[in-house]
Amino acid sequence: MKPTAAPGRTPRRAPSAEEAAYLDLIRTADLLSRPVAQLLKTVDLSPAQYNVLRILRGSPDGLTCGEIANRMITRDPDITRLLDRLEKRRLIARGRDGKDRRVVLARIGPGGLDVLASLDQPVRDAHRRLLGHLGEERLRALAGLLAACRGGED
């Protein structure tokens, strides 16, 4: 008996392994990022803003826009206005550098450190809740495969 499609469903060629993995990857990232974004929203931070704060916490001497852009986990073509919003809330401070007056150094402030501190444990909990059931071994296998994905042509 030949395979039959569900009603109203046009059968198409089987998806390639590449396409299947690609879709799984996007879908999974979206699914897992959502609860974290929800958590961040309780303190009115977008994932990108949170990412910037964590980057700046790691470099208390301050970083230029370009350096921040390089370290972002997600590409962002408008660091300026991202920093604008954080500065308006006094979570960070900005200033021109003394030597090269083209560059602007962004630094995290006490307010930013406080917000981050209040999020550290909840974020860790969320990660564990979302991925802890995989166990260390599979998590490392996953990390390895993802690194291999990023080593492709593009």
Added chain:
Amino acid sequence: MKPTAAPGRTPRRAPSAEEAAYLDLIRTADLLSRPVAQLLKTVDLSPAQYNVLRILRGSPDGLTCGEIANRMITRDPDITRLLDRLEKRRLIARGRDGKDRRVVLARIGPGGLDVLASLDQPVRDAHRRLLGHLGEERLRALAGLLAACRGGED
């Protein structure tokens, strides 16, 4: 000799395996989705719009907003305006259902099918270019791990 941090870099506790995998996942999804989004932009489609068209191609009898939302690879809380834009370009058509006049059925049109047809090969090529170097075995392992990720608490 005790481990020393890079200049200006505040050392922090080693990230948990969950956090590392989480960040890798988000980063990788962003990185891989970008070239595809670029390709779609050549025909003025966003990834979400492309996703809707593919979903509708699979169901020529039409689907309700709710059904479309369920099948989206990425969650979208505003299917209405997504469809608005596609309808304005005559890639899809919409109409109220006869029986239950609350529901709106969206159907793909000839224009939408044409755009999709023009994209099928380039999209396949992009997937292969991005992920083909992994090989079938690792791709399947990846798909399995991603499925396990989605089977978590949330």
Added chain:
DNA sequence: AAAGATTGAGGTTTCAATCTTT
């Protein structure tokens, strides 16, 4: 001219509130 950052304009996303039909 090039590097670094900012601004303007348009489209998109998001939440919540609303409208319509059951």
Added chain:
DNA sequence: AAAGATTGAAACCTCAATCTTT
């Protein structure tokens, strides 16, 4: 009242053009 879809307002993202300093 509940399900299904639409609308309003505000924040956000993106591209290209601009400004400033080297």
